[in-house]
Amino acid sequence: MAEKAACTTSNPLAQKLKLRLDEDQLTNCMRCGFCLPACPTFRETGIEAESPRGRIALMKAVADGIMAPDAAFEEQMNHCLGCRACEPACPADVKYGQLIEQARDAIEDHTDSHRGWVKLARRTAFKAVFPKQNRMKLLGGALGFYQRSGLQKITRGSGIMKLFPDHMREMEQILPESSSRGVIERIGSRHPAVGAKVATVGLFRGCLMDVMFTETNVHTVELLTQAGFEVVIPDTQNCCGALHAHSGEADGARSLARGNIRAFREAGVDYIVSNAGGCGAILTEYDHLLHEDAQWKDDAAWFAARVKDVSDLLVNFGRVPKFAERGRALTAGGPVAAGASAPQAADPAAQAEASAAVAGTPATAAAAGSTAAAPADIGAELAAIEDASVQPSAASAAAASAPASSVRITYQDSCHLRNVMRSSDAPRKLMRQVAGVEYVEMFEADRCCGSAGIYNLTQPEMANQILDHKMVHANATEARYLLTSNPGCLLQMKLGNERHGDGSMKVMHVVDFLHERLLGDR
Numbered sequence: 171m172a173e174k175a176a177c178t179t180s181n182p183l184a185q186k187l188k189l190r191l192d193e194d195q196l197t198n199c200m201r202c203g204f205c206l207p208a209c210p211t212f213r214e215t216g217i218e219a220e221s222p223r224g225r226i227a228l229m230k231a232v233a234d235g236i237m238a239p240d241a242a243f244e245e246q247m248n249h250c251l252g253c254r255a256c257e258p259a260c261p262a263d264v265k266y267g268q269l270i271e272q273a274r275d276a277i278e279d280h281t282d283s284h285r286g287w288v289k290l291a292r293r294t295a296f297k298a299v300f301p302k303q304n305r306m307k308l309l310g311g312a313l314g315f316y317q318r319s320g321l322q323k324i325t326r327g328s329g330i331m332k333l334f335p336d337h338m339r340e341m342e343q344i345l346p347e348s349s350s351r352g353v354i355e356r357i358g359s360r361h362p363a364v365g366a367k368v369a370t371v372g373l374f375r376g377c378l379m380d381v382m383f384t385e386t387n388v389h390t391v392e393l394l395t396q397a398g399f400e401v402v403i404p405d406t407q408n409c410c411g412a413l414h415a416h417s418g419e420a421d422g423a424r425s426l427a428r429g430n431i432r433a434f435r436e437a438g439v440d441y442i443v444s445n446a447g448g449c450g451a452i453l454t455e456y457d458h459l460l461h462e463d464a465q466w467k468d469d470a471a472w473f474a475a476r477v478k479d480v481s482d483l484l485v486n487f488g489r490v491p492k493f494a495e496r497g498r499a500l501t502a503g504g505p506v507a508a509g510a511s512a513p514q515a516a517d518p519a520a521q522a523e524a525s526a527a528v529a530g531t532p533a534t535a536a537a538a539g540s541t542a543a544a545p546a547d548i549g550a551e552l553a554a555i556e557d558a559s560v561q562p563s564a565a566s567a568a569a570a571s572a573p574a575s576s577v578r579i580t581y582q583d584s585c586h587l588r589n590v591m592r593s594s595d596a597p598r599k600l601m602r603q604v605a606g607v608e609y610v611e612m613f614e615a616d617r618c619c620g621s622a623g624i625y626n627l628t629q630p631e632m633a634n635q636i637l638d639h640k641m642v643h644a645n646a647t648e649a650r651y652l653l654t655s656n657p658g659c660l661l662q663m664k665l666g667n668e669r670h671g672d673g674s675m676k677v678m679h680v681v682d683f684l685h686e687r688l689l690g691d692r
């Protein structure tokens with residue numbers, strides 16, 4: 171690593187940035203601009219400072235003492251989604267994700283002393299709620315009570331929700347049914363492999379994932395056991411620390427990392443499996459997070475090397491289960507795993523699927539882009555790309571070659587799964603293996619949907635702009651199901667579907683979609 175020159179500025183934030191930012195990474199950037207077309211904030215604004223190259227130049231200018239870090243500097247750092255799409259595009263292998271986390275860590279340290287309610291809210295969330303799974307369960311239980319007791323209806327009817335900003339009001343409407351009973355309470359913590367055992371995997375259950383998407387965790391266990399894995403779920407694991415790391419709370423992230431490493435080390439697993447791209451990515455980076463911790467760095471490397479996404483594990487390490495058409499799968503198996511849910515009777519996508527199968531033709535989805543917002547005018551090049559996306563070429567070509575009764579599905583990549591864990595083929599391979607499915611690739615499926623952890627709450631304007639454009643592409647696929655591999659993306663796409671869809675498309679986690687169609691010894 172290059173030796174840091176003494177900092178000559180008296181600006182305290184500049185001093186912190188100088189200390190934290192990795193000079194090697196800053197100098198590795200050769201200003202080529204290859205990353206610009208991959209960056210969603212640059213594409214939305216066309217402004218250099220909103221690009222990876224621009225942000226790195228700002229960081230370097232501050233670190234070199236050429237520029238003082240003012241409010242505009244902080245704003246540019248906060249506008250970054252942290253989607254890491256710039257990293258695979260970079261020929262110099264600049265670790266942009268590390269730089270932005272270092273910058274935010276310094277900014278957060280600096281501003282922490284003069285914030286009021288923001289400081290309190292952050293401290294509560296990052297120190298008192300996310301790290302304590304029993305408190306997450308209490309939160310899940312309270313939310314579940316609110317949803318099921320009738321309070322939610324009363325609240326909505328009373329108009330109180332109008333006091334909240336639009337994006338929070340909309341988010342409240344799409345929150346999944348929550349519960350205080352996580353995956354262990356539902357099905358236990360040890361599950362034998364079906365047939366010959368391939369390996370033992372430890373399920374990373376997630377903190378929010380386990381109270382809001384418990385079914386997905388249950389379904390993940392069942393897919394894995396069917397693929398030949400013994401699954402253990404260590405109860406002492408905690409939050410992954412992704413939100414902490416991305417929000418400048420590096421110490422909190424490190425503390426959570428140590429807890430998880432200890433839990434999975436003691437469980438004696440061969441792999442650690444995640445079903446949430448956002449969590450999985452930070453788990454694979456525990457080695458970097460703890461590289462300066464002499465006591466933990468070896469264990470962190472052991473842990474990071476074993477982390478896999480569920481799709482990757484199924485496709486590349488297990489015996490891929492057989493997936494049938496939905497109706498067949500539901501009648502072919504025995505009893506489903508404890509806690510697994512029956513299909514929802516009011517599922518509009520399933521109803522449309524059933525009608526289409528009877529009629530022998532796919533149900534008609536919304537005309538491409540007819541209900542979606544028009545793309546913003548951010549230059550001729552981008553407009554041309556947007557225009558290309560709403561041409562029904564992909565959907566038409568797929569329709570011409572697909573069996574008449576097949577169900578059309580599409581996929582939105584999780585940025586962290588794709589750009590950090592570098593896994594984009596495995597979920598697609600699994601989806602294509604399902605009988606009766608016609609997979610259509612969505613234009614720019616690899617581009618961020620605007621969710622990005624809590625970005626859609628902290629930067630709603632940019633998040634909404636990105637989502638509006640994403641939904642143009644989603645609707646152009648005319649898919650019945652839009653699948654994702656991350657709960658944050660799932661909620662964001664649900665939000666987009668509520669705003670711009672016509673009710674014919676259902677947004678689901680890949681795992682839940684596969685589980686509905688699993689043929690096996692259930």
Ligand code: SF4
Nearest residue numbers: 209250251253254256
């Ligand atoms: S992480 Fe995403 S939003 Fe941030 S600079 Fe890179 S590509 Fe742009």
Ligand code: SF4
Nearest residue numbers: 199200202203205260
């Ligand atoms: S692609 Fe890499 S080297 Fe080129 S400008 Fe972007 S970050 Fe710098």
